[in-house]
Amino acid sequence: MYPVQLMASFPSDIGHWTSDYFQSRTDLKEQNVSLKATNLLNSVRLQKLASLERENMRLHELLGSSFRLSERVLVAELLRVDSDPFSQQVVINRGERYAVFEGQPVLDARGVMGQVMSVSHFSSRAILLTDPSHAIPVQINRNGLRSIITGRGLAKPLQLEYLPQNADIRVGDLLVTSGLGGRFPVGYPVGTISAISRPAGKPFANIKVQPAADLATSREVLLVLPRVDDDVIDPVDEIDVVEAIESVEIIDAFESIESEGVE
């Protein structure tokens, strides 16, 4: 199937390539300036992040629990291929050769995009958060309230399920992955609450969520790799969350921050 997919994406690849090639010098200069600015901002934030991470780990140590902080990722690109317009899927140019596996979380620069659904040798197919058959366990970043987000189809906001009418939620709350369920790593942004309505006579509030990731426009995606040094985590089988968290040593986490590398 990969050759057919490659052929289908070929014309738009060429278009992309030519527009890249003929980009004017001033455009590039402008882009360079803005990239430098964002890079500066990011590295300033990163300085702070390192110290905060250490502080966080010390606190967790005091509390007697260990904590997983960073994951390694594999950078992949979307193939310019359309799927069925009525289900939300994308095709990625990494497959079995790069040890992509079913259920692997897919992120972009801003947040969670979805997870890998099927893998072939050279490419794999990921299902997006907005697909009506996708659900992801999340918690509210502000107060740790746990729930589940389900997709509602293209161009419709996600839905936060099973929160009672009187739950402590506000418009603008950030939702992050909770790590329960074992598929997604803890703490990646999923979306922000965009609207809340509390219909009378219904047990649950009706909460709409705006996804954080650029589901429609992202080209580069990140595939989260399982930690190779943990024997407990078998990427193919279901992950036993409790065991996995307990088995990770804090020193491991330290080392992986320092040697963090994006492939």
Add this chain to the structure above:
Amino acid sequence: MAIIDKPQGGFIIVMSVLLAMIFMLMPLPEGLRYFRPEWVLLTLMYWTMALPRRVGVGYAWLVGLFMDVLLGGTLGILAFAYALVIYLILHFHLQLRQFPLWQQALSLMSLILLVHVITVVMTTKITGWHAWLPAIISTVLWPIIYIFLRGVRRTFHVR
């Protein structure tokens, strides 16, 4: 023309179906996503009508299976739908050949709609009114595709 034609040009049929598959996958602008004609189905329909002994239910089933994989649907649904539609065309191909092109297009529209009904009933897709757009676009484009493929068939002597 000999009484019994030796089949020839199978390669052309396969290439046309492959090309149709590539057209099915080719990215369209966001606004046009729902307006994609059913290239593969139309190509199969043409070949079945023109050469009912060569392209039949088995062929359609295989192509449908490929389309299931390419579009990421549930395996077997398009295979079933394509096989059913091609069976109907095989059954009525003598009548369909006699129709003027516009009438042919309208009869094929009902078959394309059948494919969509099957996929909607069998999957959990969220659909709206635009689920029916591909059938209409395909109907409008049928005369062009018919004339084009007939040209191909005659040029390469596919029989």
